[in-house]
Amino acid sequence: MKSHISLLFLMFLPILVFAGSNSKDPSRGFDPDNIDSAANPAKDFYQFAVGNWLKNNPIPDEWSSWGSFEALYESNSKVVKEILESSAANINAPKGSNIQKVGDYYYSGMDTIKIEKDGYAPINSFLKKIADIKTKDELISETAQIHLKVEHPFFWFGASVDGKNSTMMIAQLSQGGLGLPDRDYYTNDDSRSKEIREKYIQYMQNMFRLIGKDEATAKTYAAKVMEIETRLAKASLTNVELRDPVRNYNKMSFDSLKTIAPDFNWAVYFKGLGIKTPPEFDVNQPGFIKEVSRMVKDLPVKDWKPYLTWCVLRGSAPYLSSAFVNEAFNFNGKFLNGSKVLRPRWKRVMGAEDNALGELVGQLYIEKTFPPAAKERARNIVGNLLVSLKERINKLEWMGEDTKKAALVKLAAFTVKIGYPDKWIDFSGVNISRDSYFENDANASEFLAKENLAKIGKLVDKTEWEMHPQTVNAYYEPVRNEIVFPAAILQPPFFNVDADDAVNYGAMGVVIGHEITHGFDDQGRQYDAQGNIKDWWTENDSKQFDERAKTIIDQFNNYVAIDTFHVNGELTQGENIADLGGLNVSFDAFKKTDEFKSGEKINGFTPVQRFFLGWAQVWRENDRDESLKLLIKSDPHSPNKFRVNGPLSNIPEFWDAFNIRQGDPMRRADKDLVKIW
Numbered sequence: 001m002k003s004h005i006s007l008l009f010l011m012f013l014p015i016l017v018f019a020g021s022n023s024k025d026p027s028r029g030f031d032p033d034n035i036d037s038a039a040n041p042a043k044d045f046y047q048f049a050v051g052n053w054l055k056n057n058p059i060p061d062e063w064s065s066w067g068s069f070e071a072l073y074e075s076n077s078k079v080v081k082e083i084l085e086s087s088a089a090n091i092n093a094p095k096g097s098n099i100q101k102v103g104d105y106y107y108s109g110m111d112t113i114k115i116e117k118d119g120y121a122p123i124n125s126f127l128k129k130i131a132d133i134k135t136k137d138e139l140i141s142e143t144a145q146i147h148l149k150v151e152h153p154f155f156w157f158g159a160s161v162d163g164k165n166s167t168m169m170i171a172q173l174s175q176g177g178l179g180l181p182d183r184d185y186y187t188n189d190d191s192r193s194k195e196i197r198e199k200y201i202q203y204m205q206n207m208f209r210l211i212g213k214d215e216a217t218a219k220t221y222a223a224k225v226m227e228i229e230t231r232l233a234k235a236s237l238t239n240v241e242l243r244d245p246v247r248n249y250n251k252m253s254f255d256s257l258k259t260i261a262p263d264f265n266w267a268v269y270f271k272g273l274g275i276k277t278p279p280e281f282d283v284n285q286p287g288f289i290k291e292v293s294r295m296v297k298d299l300p301v302k303d304w305k306p307y308l309t310w311c312v313l314r315g316s317a318p319y320l321s322s323a324f325v326n327e328a329f330n331f332n333g334k335f336l337n338g339s340k341v342l343r344p345r346w347k348r349v350m351g352a353e354d355n356a357l358g359e360l361v362g363q364l365y366i367e368k369t370f371p372p373a374a375k376e377r378a379r380n381i382v383g384n385l386l387v388s389l390k391e392r393i394n395k396l397e398w399m400g401e402d403t404k405k406a407a408l409v410k411l412a413a414f415t416v417k418i419g420y421p422d423k424w425i426d427f428s429g430v431n432i433s434r435d436s437y438f439e440n441d442a443n444a445s446e447f448l449a450k451e452n453l454a455k456i457g458k459l460v461d462k463t464e465w466e467m468h469p470q471t472v473n474a475y476y477e478p479v480r481n482e483i484v485f486p487a488a489i490l491q492p493p494f495f496n497v498d499a500d501d502a503v504n505y506g507a508m509g510v511v512i513g514h515e516i517t518h519g520f521d522d523q524g525r526q527y528d529a530q531g532n533i534k535d536w537w538t539e540n541d542s543k544q545f546d547e548r549a550k551t552i553i554d555q556f557n558n559y560v561a562i563d564t565f566h567v568n569g570e571l572t573q574g575e576n577i578a579d580l581g582g583l584n585v586s587f588d589a590f591k592k593t594d595e596f597k598s599g600e601k602i603n604g605f606t607p608v609q610r611f612f613l614g615w616a617q618v619w620r621e622n623d624r625d626e627s628l629k630l631l632i633k634s635d636p637h638s639p640n641k642f643r644v645n646g647p648l649s650n651i652p653e654f655w656d657a658f659n660i661r662q663g664d665p666m667r668r669a670d671k672d673l674v675k676i677w
């Protein structure tokens, strides 16, 4: 389901897996060998701090980027693999047990003899049903089945926290249904977008040929899909427009939904999902849903068959024979992201399993790896960071007393989740066997979708997590006003029990401060302490915030990532505000440590220098050009280089630490300097 969460970081791989204590990790704290001593920290601090690492760590062929996150993923994967393999080898595991499910899913995904033999037989029943559709109602009924098991044609539908009544779950409808990663690729006229459209059409044609369509039919089908998706894209909000929570919240009754979208038979759709018609809805983008209804009315049934077929094909390709896998990789991996080779099968199956049975896998790993001490230590740092932000809010010069009071109420209400959920999802209702990789995944999808749908109209379950413990990431969820740090991020280079405070505060401390600040970025500040969309700002303070956000937007708009591709300052403002806020808040907390007070150097660097080097180290990363161009369009995070240089150029303590003078690129002129939190 569409989520409100702000992530720390976005990776091409949707799901990551981890291992526990990295006791033999060579990079304790900050490794001075990463430094490019020929680079000038006053010109390009990122290059100075990690330039030598960038030079010595080319991107492995299977990756589109290579940095700290990916390296941690790799080291984790090896341990995860052992557990998946030992579960699969345990043929005596009782039917229905966690080990049986984890093991059999993995076995079915690795059973390439069967998968090759089956070709696209696993989706035959879907293809046949689509071919047999005769009426618009049958079209909608089949759409519901595809939503439950494979992919999301048209839109997203499911339960979500009600943004204006945050103790309750509401039925939510959001724009979707596109095969390309952003709506702009369908509408933009630049050469890269045009090239992407051409290759996408070719990719569709190839896939249609693989299920036995002749060349002419494959062409007609692909053209039809492109026509439908382009219309959906044109009705979709841009990713900048999606940042506005007020605009994207539209509560309405079922009657109102029928009024704005009369030609999509909702009753048939809900029946297909197996649920009662919900009494009310949050229709995130009413204009989009109206267009879906108009399109269902305008286009004859036969035109929809290519579209639904395509949705099933692209959703199921990873679970079919190698012909399908390779076509999908050629477009998504090679062309869009610049990866050179397909990742080994076990890693792909591991990633899919993490999506399908993530909490089951997470449970097995936590049992083996996550030390309670790590949870305690992280909780301490979080506590110190919350105190720092409280002190900073009290001292803010630009904010009035009333807004400060409300901000402090919100801060005090933060929920902090660390490591893993207190309560796990009960997967006993899902059937996993060794027979079919596709079926296993479809069963898990349907199970999770129905679990979600059952929550419509119910109280919010505050123990839920929206990320797995084995995921190297972190998030802030505004409708729950909570910050969440999965076990997997509590490892080097983010968090290192053996490193000095400077490096831990510069890395994990800032990550925590970053997530806390999301509660007060351009989006988060529009939610109150209970997670409701509510304006708790005085008009003047709101204006003051917007002026400062505007400076951040301008600063990042000026960064060029590659060729003529500028960073999108508006799209990335929330993350950039969070990085700058996170650095300032964590630095304040670091100032209270003994290490800061001692001023003692390690490897020739002062504690303050090590704090900022610790931050830079987290973001070391090489990117392929294709990947960078894709992310600049769709990722709300700035490229890593600017996540380091951008905020640091606004921090006087950083200038002092590295002797950066007025006029240097790493130092903003006083008039351009920005401090929000």
Ligand SMILES: [Zn+2]
Pocket (backbone or CB within 6 Å): 006, 007, 008, 009, 514, 515, 518, 575, 578
């Ligand atoms: Zn973030």
